[in-house]
Amino acid sequence: MRSVVFAVLRTARTSAILSYRSVRSKAMPPKAGLTPYQGKSRCFGEFKCPVCNRKWQSANSWANMGQKCENCKGDFVYPYKQTQLLKPDEDHINRNKDHPQDKCQKCRQLGRPCNGGSWR
Template sequence: MPANEKDQPKRQGKTPYQGKKRCFGHYKCPQCNKNWMSAYSWANMGQECMECRINVFPFLQRPLKKRSRPAVFDKDKSHKKELCDKCKQLGHSCVRIRSP
């Protein structure tokens, strides 16, 4: 094992981020190689691939940035609660959750 791998902390959960707040996640389906990003990514929660319908955990997560001006959203790319583990766990859309 190379020295730099040995120095890396071991991941304790299923996702890189282990906090309580929502974050921005990067996903890649291991079955069809489809890539996507979501501003509704959570610790230890995955999202289903729209093509394969398998649960995929993010390979990268980063904090959300505060915007100086309102964001412009593409309504065709709205958060799909039927594909989101957090929404399924809550029984409603996680978009309604306010970060602590």
């Protein structure tokens, strides 16, 4: 009887751990490198929220730093793709658009805008 109860508890616990791991893996990348890019400079990142599937791009993406989704405002979302920034005349970045520092993990860590602009 005791081994049967232990087996049931163990199975339930294992299922809970496996379901937690599958949810965690969708929301957070593995710890080795939280982002594809591991350099020290700013880069271009592509993001997809695992909760609401909202996609966005940012020219203010950094290694191992995330941004919060504007829809969910939940945990930080890490970029699934990062590429080197192009020269200003080669990119399609809207420089008049504000960078939402309140949703940027790098800005929060620095205590100032990560892109060198003014704090908003």
